[in-house]
Amino acid sequence: MQEIKITRAEQRKEKPDSSKLVFGKYMTDHMFVVDYDEGQGWHDARIVPYAPLQIDPAAKVLHYAQEIFEGLKAYRTADGSIQLFRPMDNVRRLNLSCERIALPEVPEDLALAGITELVKLDQKWVPYEKDTSLYIRPFVIGLDPTLGVHTSHHCQYIVIVCPVGAYYPEGLAPTKIYIEDQDVRAVRGGTGMAKTGGNYAASLRAGNRAEQKGYTQVLWLDGVHRKYIEEVGAMNVMFKVNGKILTPDLNGSVLDGITRRSCIQLLKDWGYEVEERRISAEELFQAAKDGTLEEAWGTGTAAVVSPIGELAEGDEKAIINHNEIGPVTQKLYDTLTGIQWGRVPDPHGWIMKL
Structure with missing residues (x-):
């Protein structure tokens, strides 16, 4: 070199x-x-x-x-x-x-x-x-x-x-997420899988609209069918539904998040079944209605893990886990940050010491 x-x-x-x-x-x-x-x-x-x-x-x-x-x-x-x-x-x-x-x-x-x-x-x-x-x-x-x-x-x-310091001033307080129904962040074959500024510039207008409605972040839908969940703001997203972990698959328009990878590995270590697949907004609201939508969180380097307490689309709203951080979300946050700051063992060799 x-x-x-x-x-x-x-x-x-x-x-x-x-x-x-x-x-x-x-x-x-x-x-x-x-x-x-x-x-x-x-x-x-x-x-x-x-x-x-x-x-x-x-x-x-x-x-x-x-x-x-x-x-x-x-x-x-x-x-x-x-x-x-x-x-x-x-x-x-x-x-x-x-x-x-x-x-x-x-x-x-x-x-x-x-x-x-x-x-x-x-x-x-x-x-x-x-x-x-x-x-x-x-x-x-x-x-x-x-x-x-x-x-x-x-x-x-x-x-x-x-x-x-912390990316969100509210720390681990659950965020309110609004499903964007007008703008599209990315499409398969575009630049959604790359970490490039254009993706983020394309998200700003929707983010402003969500803030005006009192929401912290935008939850993006796919650009073709306009019904499948992709990312939340600048993070990947996960849901615990009826004991199983669901997260959008890497379809070419979703960023391959490193925190996402780490969470999936830890969840599998703990015995959870993790499904990487297409997830519709309709499926999530139905799970909220029947009581099986147990937790939701975003994952990313800046915030690590960010719990989601409310999901909204139009006039429809779903409160998740009584608007409180869930046990799996908390465990992921504690374990990941524990590994990162050297407070708990690193079982997968993720740490590089300088």
């Missing part, structure tokens, strides 16, 4: 109060950058002081959204050490997104080194307080300074990091 050159920041930023962290606001002192040029490959890997990027106004990332990103965290354990959770899974998913958006794939060892070396350099930013962590955002952007819909021949892979 190529050498990573380090230029240390002369002026260090004042670190925020770890008890008052806002998600994604306070960036650390440095960032990792590596360039790609067709014919030369990835080159000039470096860690430099955090600063604005200088890109041409005609850069393809600005006009044709040729970019992808990832999200993972570094955790401070009780003994003061730092560890990552399944980082190679993020690296491999990053490259799957690159392939879909026609960006050059980043060699796995280089992509991982950009993450680990940056965290090591800015390790004093990894907070110590309970439920805090260092959020890591790797991304790839196309930078060719020409208008015209073509793939970029010059790109950059960049990693930035920031200390964070």
Whole structure:
């Protein structure tokens, strides 16, 4: 692997109060950058002081959204050490997104080194307080300074990091979810399986409408039949129905969430039957009516596990588990966060210590 050159920041930023962290606001002192040029490959890997990027106004990332990103965290354990959770899974998913958006794939060892070396350099930013962590955002952007819909021949892979607290200010309080019946997030054959900004931009209007109605998140339906559940906001979603765990299958328009994978593995470890299949909104409301919809939750890196207490579509509403967090949801949250912060054993080798 190529050498990573380090230029240390002369002026260090004042670190925020770890008890008052806002998600994604306070960036650390440095960032990792590596360039790609067709014919030369990835080159000039470096860690430099955090600063604005200088890109041409005609850069393809600005006009044709040729970019992808990832999200993972570094955790401070009780003994003061730092560890990552399944980082190679993020690296491999990053490259799957690159392939879909026609960006050059980043060699796995280089992509991982950009993450680990940056965290090591800015390790004093990894907070110590309970439920805090260092959020890591790797991304790839196309930078060719020409208008015209073509793939970029010059790109950059960049990693930035920031200390964070809980993603939702309400913590583990159950969220209210509204089923979106107008906009579509993604369709099979589109970019739904990639982690790319366009997917999230397409979700903002529906998210605003849901907030105006008093709901926290949008639950997306499939783009063809407009009846099958796909994702909730920026997370995968799971339901406990009559003792069985249901979650939408990876049909090409659903993100292959790493927290989703981890939850499925843990649930199977505990003896639950997990079905990955198409789930209609009608099926869920019927389960709520007959009393078999026992729990629901979202899964994702930012929030880990987020319980769902109310589901609504039009004038129809369903209260789930008396609008309280359920025992399976709580156990998943406790176990996953326990593994991530080193409080409980890691039975599957998911942790990478720095």
